[in-house]
Amino acid sequence: MVTSPLLRLPLEVRRIIYAFALPFATNAPERQAANVLAERLMAELDWAAWANHPTVCNVKGRDAVWTRGCTALLAVSKQVHEETAAMLYGDNKFIVNIKFDGISFYLRWRTSQDLTLNRTYSFFGHLSQRNLLRIRHYVVNVELVDEYTGMIKYNCGGQGLPAGMRAQVRQLVELMAGVENLQAVNINLFHSPSGADTAFGRTSSEPQKGKEEAQAREVLAPFACLREVRRIEMTGVSEQHMKDLRRMMTAPKSKPAISECN
Numbered sequence: 469m470v471t472s473p474l475l476r477l478p479l480e481v482r483r484i485i486y487a488f489a490l491p492f493a494t495n496a497p498e499r500q501a502a503n504v505l506a507e508r509l510m511a512e513l514d515w516a517a518w519a520n521h522p523t524v525c526n527v528k529g530r531d532a533v534w535t536r537g538c539t540a541l542l543a544v545s546k547q548v549h550e551e552t553a554a555m556l557y558g559d560n561k562f563i564v565n566i567k568f569d570g571i572s573f574y575l576r577w578r579t580s581q582d583l584t585l586n587r588t589y590s591f592f593g594h595l596s597q598r599n600l601l602r603i604r605h606y607v608v609n610v611e612l613v614d615e616y617t618g619m620i621k622y623n624c625g626g627q628g629l630p631a632g633m634r635a636q637v638r639q640l641v642e643l644m645a646g647v648e649n650l651q652a653v654n655i656n657l658f659h660s661p662s663g664a665d666t667a668f669g670r671t672s673s674e675p676q677k678g679k680e681e682a683q684a685r686e687v688l689a690p691f692a693c694l695r696e697v698r699r700i701e702m703t704g705v706s707e708q709h710m711k712d713l714r715r716m717m718t719a720p721k722s723k724p725a726i727s728e729c730n
Contacts, residue, residue, distance in 0.1 A: 475547060486552050491537040491577075493560040532561045532607065533584060534577040557602035561652075564591055564640065566610045568622045568632050571640055574609075591640075600643055604651040610637065612683055613660045630683045638690040650697050653717065657684055657704030685709060692716035 474482065541552045563574040565588065573594060576586040592600070612633060615625040624632060644650060659680050684705055697717045702710045 472545075479551070482551060483555060486541065486555055489538045489541055490552060490556050491534050491539065491560075493532045493534045493562075495531050495533070530563055530574060530576065530586075530607075530609070532563055532576065534560075534575065536577055536579075553599060554602060557599050558604050561605045561607055562603050563607045563609065566608060566633070566636050566640065568613070568618065568624065568629060568636070571636055592643075601647055604647060604649060606644065606650075606652065607654040607656070608640065609656045609658065610687065611658045611660055612680070612687060617660060630686045633687045634690065637687055641690040641693055644694060650694065652699040652701075653691075653694070653697050654701040655688065655691065655703075655705075655713075657688065657702075659684075659704070681706060681709070688713065695719055695721045 474485070477485075539556075542549045542556075563576075565572045565574050571591045572588040573591045574586065574588050576584060578584050589595075610633070613621065613629065615629065618629045619625045622629075622632075644653070688705070688709075691713055694717045696719070700714050700717055702713065705713075
């Protein structure tokens with residue numbers, strides 16, 4: 469059998485060639501210019517209050533923009549498929565949104581007319597299990613809602629809300645725990661403005677903030693089951709909570725496995 473000239477090249481050279489053709493994700497350049505004022509305000513205001521502002525929530529954690537490319541490369545041959553799939557899924561940042569009713573993949577891409585479009589897909593329904601296990605760079609956006617909003621949007625309240633969110637987070641963590649060399653996990657926790665507070669013009673009280681902190685710890689607890697994550701970033705959580713999670717997520721794999729975590 470005659471070997472293709474492409475496959476006779478060193479893998480490093482083939483990867484350079486693939487990179488010119490495959491889709492790739494980069495940080496949106498307009499985000500840096502558009503948020504100069506926001507960054508200045510965040511330096512002056514309380515972070516916990518500012519982080520949950522609707523305008524900031526719509527931008528933070530969603531700054532990756534894909535440049536479209538040729539995915540037909542994946543169908544050339546088995547060897548080329550393995551090499552290109554490893555690059556496409558393993559080298560790019562994937563944004564995952566977790567809500568009470570499901571987990572979605574947030575795709576934002578730039579068109580040839582320099583327009584930026586976006587769409588969401590079912591994370592587990594749209595991508596195959598084999599390709600999901602190739603993803604090594606995650607941005608995870610977790611949205612918590614209060615009981616008032618939960619009853620309206622999901623017909624659920626009380627302890628069912630954080631328990632349902634925790635179950636969704638655990639499903640994602642169980643997948644991530646099976647990934648070899650998990651490189652980066654960026655967790656952004658959003659507390660959606662209370663429906664009742666918005667309707668009646670109220671502001672969150674100290675007891676409410678304490679309740680949100682307790683819910684955040686309950687919902688994000690499954691992330692403590694991850695091990696040997698290279699880079700970890702978090703927003704929307706307290707400093708102590710961040711330190712606790714980072715210590716567990718960067719620990720060696722000799723620590724308890726996912727099945728042993730509560």
